[in-house]
Amino acid sequence: MGRQFSGSEPLVGEVVGLRTFRVDETGLLLPLYSTQAWYDGVNLAGCDPPAGGERPPHPIAAADCECGFYAYGSDVAAARNRQMRHIQAVVSCWGRVVAGTQGVRAEYARIDALWLSPAVPKWIATRIAMRYPSARIYRDRTAMLAEHPLSHLPCYELPTRPSVVARVGLGGVAAAVLALGLLPWRLIDGAVFAAWAAALGWLAAAVLVVATMHRMPGRAASVGLLLFAAAWLAAPAFGLVGWLLRLPILRAMLVAGGGYLLALRPGYFPVVATPRARAFCGVRP
Secondary structure: OHHHHOOOOOEEOOEEEEEOOEEEOOOOEEOOOOOOOEOOOEEEOOOOOOOOOOOOOOOOOOOOOOOOEEEEOOHHHHOOOHHHHOEEEEEEEEEEEEEOOOEEEEEEEEEEEEEEOOOOOHHHHHHHHHHOOOOEEEOOHHHHHHHOOOOOOOOOOOOOOOOHHHHHHHHHHHHHHHHHHHOOHHHOOOHHHHHHHHHHHHHHHHHHHHHOOOOOOOHHHHHHHHHHHHHHHHHHHHHHHHHHHHHHHHHHHHHHHHHHHHHOOOOOOOOEOOHHHHHHOOOOO
């Protein structure tokens, strides 16, 4: 996220933003990449450095760190996040607030209002309402945003979509990697070998870079995807054995594709299974 939620001078005061959550079976709202539940009323952020990492004590949210509660600054910016399709929350942020081009990070936050899509089961909606009695629940998102307007900061920028050239170029690179991975080794020679080696080196470097970005959202999935691509590309060098490298990749692609298609079915709503939820429901871990 980087510059999108960090970059300007820290602010002091209250800023209203928009964000989303996952939800567990008890009705608790969870961030997308953490199991630390938000609670009704005031929430205080902390700094949880990566495993093995150490940071000296510093204010939350610090301009040179990625700690704090995140919120989008506009409905347009939030709409780019596919996770926003089921639950949206208007949150007030205050204390130390660091603003970026798409939103803010804050020391304190409170859930003021919640929009639940029609896909959210009634029993989950009831539990959410019980967990967050001070937040007003909406089924009409437009009404929620009208009654709880978002703050507008001068540093916010309208998100831009990648150009057609960039999207076509990215698709071409992906197609080239796929094609190079299917070529027999005897054809990978000369300029083709140079392209193959360069692509494999780029993927290896990308894996190392992404693996060190400990607080990057979706880091594990990104590393896995890059490793799959590298294994696919390296397969021709191993002859028939190389197909063994492709089998887990093909299986992962089928599972991911099937899961994505299932998520698109009408009425689908993901409920997170957490140890807290299992204990609440009387299920032993």
